[in-house]
Amino acid sequence: MSEPRIKEEVQQSIREDEGIDDEYVDEFIDILDAKYRDLEFDDELVSLTRMDIEGFKVIDELDVSISDRATIIHGRNSKGKSSFIEATRFNLFGRDNDDPLITRPINRNYKKLKTDGYWRKGRRNYLVHREMERNQSYEGHNKPNVIENPGDSEHGEAEQRTQSEVDDLIGITPLYEQGFDRFNIFSLFSIISGDLRSFYGWDEAADLIDLLFGIKLTKVDRAIRSELEECKLEDEEQEAKTRLLEYKQRAKRINDEIQELRQEQEQVEDQLSEKVERREELDRLLDKSEADSALSEKIDLKDEISDIQSRLQEKEDEFRSVKQEISKLKDETATDEIAPALREIQQLISLPNRCPVCTRDVDPEQQQRFNDHGDCPLCGKDVPDDRYETVSEVDEEGEVIEREKRQEELEELESRQRTLEGEIEFLEEELEEKRDQLETVKTREEQSGFAEYKREKEKIEHEIEDLRDKNTSLELSIDAKKGSLHGVARQVWEWSQIDEERQRKEQRMDALESYQSIISEERKEARRRLKNRLEERMESLLEIFTRGTFANATGVRFDRGNSYSYTIHRTDNTQKSPGLLGQTDAELLLHMLLFHTTVLAELEEERETVPLKLLLIDSPYGNGPDDENAADVTDFLLELPEILESYQLIVAMADSNLTGRDKLAESYALEPVEKHI
Numbered sequence: 001m002s003e004p005r006i007k008e009e010v011q012q013s014i015r016e017d018e019g020i021d022d023e024y025v026d027e028f029i030d031i032l033d034a035k036y037r038d039l040e041f042d043d044e045l046v047s048l049t050r051m052d053i054e055g056f057k058v059i060d061e062l063d064v065s066i067s068d069r070a071t072i073i074h075g076r077n078s079k080g081k082s083s084f085i086e087a088t089r090f091n092l093f094g095r096d097n098d099d100p101l102i103t104r105p106i107n108r109n110y111k112k113l114k115t116d117g118y119w120r121k122g123r124r125n126y127l128v129h130r131e132m133e134r135n136q137s138y139e140g141h142n143k144p145n146v147i148e149n150p151g152d153s154e155h156g157e158a159e160q161r162t163q164s165e166v167d168d169l170i171g172i173t174p175l176y177e178q179g180f181d182r183f184n185i186f187s188l189f190s191i192i193s194g195d196l197r198s199f200y201g202w203d204e205a206a207d208l209i210d211l212l213f214g215i216k217l218t219k220v221d222r223a224i225r226s227e228l229e230e231c232k233l234e235d236e237e238q239e240a241k242t243r244l245l246e247y248k249q250r251a252k253r254i255n256d257e258i259q260e261l262r263q264e265q266e267q268v269e270d271q272l273s274e275k276v277e278r279r280e281e282l283d284r285l286l287d288k289s290e291a292d293s294a295l296s297e298k299i300d301l302k303d304e305i306s307d308i309q310s311r312l313q314e315k316e317d318e319f320r321s322v323k324q325e326i327s328k329l330k331d332e333t334a335t336d337e338i339a340p341a342l343r344e345i346q347q348l349i350s351l352p353n354r355c356p357v358c359t360r361d362v363d364p365e366q367q368q369r370f371n372d373h374g375d376c377p378l379c380g381k382d383v384p385d386d387r388y389e390t391v392s393e394v395d396e397e398g399e400v401i402e403r404e405k406r407q408e409e410l411e412e413l414e415s416r417q418r419t420l421e422g423e424i425e426f427l428e429e430e431l432e433e434k435r436d437q438l439e440t441v442k443t444r445e446e447q448s449g450f451a452e453y454k455r456e457k458e459k460i461e462h463e464i465e466d467l468r469d470k471n472t473s474l475e476l477s478i479d480a481k482k483g484s485l486h487g488v489a490r491q492v493w494e495w496s497q498i499d500e501e502r503q504r505k506e507q508r509m510d511a512l513e514s515y516q517s518i519i520s521e522e523r524k525e526a527r528r529r530l531k532n533r534l535e536e537r538m539e540s541l542l543e544i545f546t547r548g549t550f551a552n553a554t555g556v557r558f559d560r561g562n563s564y565s566y567t568i569h570r571t572d573n574t575q576k577s578p579g580l581l582g583q584t585d586a587e588l589l590l591h592m593l594l595f596h597t598t599v600l601a602e603l604e605e606e607r608e609t610v611p612l613k614l615l616l617i618d619s620p621y622g623n624g625p626d627d628e629n630a631a632d633v634t635d636f637l638l639e640l641p642e643i644l645e646s647y648q649l650i651v652a653m654a655d656s657n658l659t660g661r662d663k664l665a666e667s668y669a670l671e672p673v674e675k676h677i
Contacts, residue, residue: 006217007036010522019514021507028515031227035219039174039211042611044122046170047648048088051117055110056090057083064676068669070641070649074658075673081652084673085192085618088650089183091117091130092166094141096183106134118150119169121611125149126169171611178222180208188596190616193623196592200578206563209599210523212609213530217523224516231509233502240499247491254485258478265474272467275460282457286450301438308434312427319420322413329410333403520562530602531558538566538598541643544636548629549576549587550594566595586626593620593636601643613647621657634660641667 014020014028052063059080064073073081095105106113112133119126127150132141144166163182167173172185185208187199199205210218442451538556545551552571559565568576568591578591596615603609620633638660640649651668664670 006522006526007032010217010220010518013518014515017514017518019517020511024508024511024515028511031223032220035223036216037219038214038216038608039178041174041608042121042171043608044611045646046119046121046612046614048614048650049118049120049125051084051088051091051115053080053084053087053113053115055107055113056080056087056115057105057107059083059087060107060109060677062673062676064671064673066648066650069647070651070668071671072651072653072658072664072668073671073673074653074655077654077656079673079677081654081673082193082618085190085616085650085652087115088117088616089186089190090132090141091115091128092170093182093186094130094144094163095132095138105132105138112140121169128166128169175208175211175610178211178219180204184208185610188599189612189614191589191592191596191618191620192616193589193619196588197578200592200595209530209564210527212599212603213606214608215523215526215530217519217526221516221519221523224512224519228509228512228516231505231512233505236498237502237505240495240502244492244495244499247488247495251485251488251492254481254488258481258485261474261478261481265471265478268467268471268474272464272471275464275467279457279460279464282453282460285453286457297441298438301434301441305431305434305438308427308431312424312431315420315424315427319417319424322417322420326410326413326417329406329413332406333410524560524562527562528560531564533602534558534564534598535566537602538594541594541598541601541636542568544639545590545629545632546635548632549590550632586622586629589620589622590629590633593617593633597636597640597643600647604644604646615644615647615649617649617651619653619657620651621653630657631660634663638663638667 010032011029014032015025020028048066050063050065053059054061057080058078062080062084064084073084075081090105112131114129114131117128117130119128125148127145127147129145129147130141130143132138142163143161144163145161146165146169164173164176167176167182172182175185176182184199184202184204187195187202188205188208190198192198202208207218207222535556535558539553542550542553542556545553550568550570553576554569554571557567557569559567565579566577570576576587576591578588578595581588581591600615620637621630626633637651649668658664658670661670
């Protein structure tokens with residue numbers, strides 16, 4: 001099917017596929033238009049003309065010129081043949097940190113390694129200089145120097161210093177821009193004994209083969225995969241549906257609790273309304289004349305009782321005061337009665353209590369001075385003897401007057417006491433009478449039924465207060481629940497946004513998968529045609545193998561899936577597949593020679609492909625003796641320059657494996673390593 005026809009069919013399938021919503025149709029067709037294009041490669045071929053190596057692995061210094069299209073570099077073991085192949089790769093790409101083959105790339109006798117690769121592109125020559133040294137880590141290998149048309153004076157001024165410009169030089173930039181790793185791309189052009197499955201075992205090898213052979217739907221598929229990767233759900237999006245359901249359920253539960261509280265609140269409010277209504281009814285029942293009369297009478301009686309109690313209290317207080325005064329006067333009278341006896345005991349001379357002139361009291365100091373020195377309290381002079389007795393007589397007269405006055409006061413107080421006793425007795429009787437009247441009113445009130453109304457009213461008022469408290473508590477609980485519901489509602493909204501994004505991604509992912517399915521079906525047919533070509537090519541190459549493992553091969557079948565895995569069928573009904581062989585299996589080397597050669601030979605027929613026309617082969621006979629296949633390997637190497645007519649072939653092998661030397665010399669330039677050290 002022609003390429004335009006394929007594109008038209010894909011466009012039609014996009015429009016008709018039920019799994020692709022209308023909103024994605026135009027976008028998917030745009031992706032098809034943007035990606036369904038040929039890769040554009042330089043048409044100038046690239047080849048290696050010289051490699052100057054210093055300090056790389058076992059190599060001290062090695063400078064090899066490659067003047068022929070097919071070259072075999074040979075020598076004794078540990079002289080740098082395999083290191084030459086690896087150094088060539090290092091010169092182009094630097095160090096692959098994941099490559100186990102160059103964990104210790106620097107020769108122990110050197111502080112750093114250097115590689116100078118001389119490359120020809122069309123009619124121009126380039127020098128790629130790359131070195132590396134070890135400090136705390138390996139450094140410098142990612143900073144190549146590229147010099148165009150270097151002279152005999154070796155290194156001129158560096159014109160380029162980036163890896164991307166080296167990629168441009170050898171023409172792999174279009175593939176790198178499609179997301180392919182540089183080392184994996186180059187693994188198609190190198191068969192290294194320590195890493196035989198490098199290209200064949202690469203996960204994206206099938207995609208690279210598709211692109212190299214113009215299966216442009218692969219670029220569309222890679223774009224779809226990239227879009228699918230962008231649609232990959234984040235952790236939050238993956239759990240959004242569950243979390244949203246959780247929060248919705250929580251919101252419903254809280255809302256149900258609020259409704260229950262509101263129902264309870266309504267019941268409380270109904271009860272409260274009933275209680276208030278009953279209280280108003282009781283107020284109306286209590287608001288009658290008889291109730292008012294009884295209430296008024298009770299109030300009056302209580303007021304009168306209170307008044308009597310106040311008056312009684314006043315009389316009792318006054319009675320106690322009078323009683324105290326009487327007691328005091330009686331004590332003073334008793335003192336006067338014993339005064340004459342006391343005076344007989346006192347001194348004959350005594351000082352009057354008052355001054356006979358001004359009648360003022362004599363203070364203690366004056367009295368003391370009179371007693372001690374006989375000085376007059378007024379003038380301070382000695383008092384004559386005949387005045388002593390006179391003063392005492394005056395004092396006695398004053399005391400008699402005082403006693404008489406106290407007696408009169410006592411009689412008045414005793415009279416007042418008797419009066420108060422009568423008044424108190426009267427008030428007590430009146431108080432008892434009023435209390436009896438109050439009890440009578442209460443009894444009458446209780447018998448009339450109003451007391452029952454009042455007790456019911458008091459009870460209802462307590463119930464109303466309790467119901468109002470409960471209503472307030474319910475209102476607070478509802479407000480708290482509303483606050484919780486608000487927070488949960490916020491979570492519902494946030495997770496709804498995330499879930500909407502999840503649904504959008506999943507919807508888009510479903511559409512992309514439908515789109516990918518369309519592309520896969522069309523690409524599968526394109527791959528089927530390519531695999532048929534590869535099968536025919538490989539079966540023709542198998543005819544070269546007449547004495548070893550593949551001598552009785554009957555055919556090749558590529559898997560019908562997405563990969564380019566294959567199986568070689570034999571007359572003994574056994575099958576040979578590189579996927580079933582060990583990494584160091586000698587047969588695996590035969591498979592890789594066959595597979596790489598097949599792919600590169602088919603690529604020679606493509607109009608546009610990678611301009612790097614180079615195949616590096618390390619130890620084609622393996623690292624150990626393989627007498628069964630040695631002759632077939634020699635035959636294959638002899639045919640290889642004819643099979644890959646436009647490719648530069650560089651083979652590294654040990655002298656001990658150089659079987660059929662004379663035959664190989666007819667097709668290859670034999671370069672002994674010792675000659676270039």
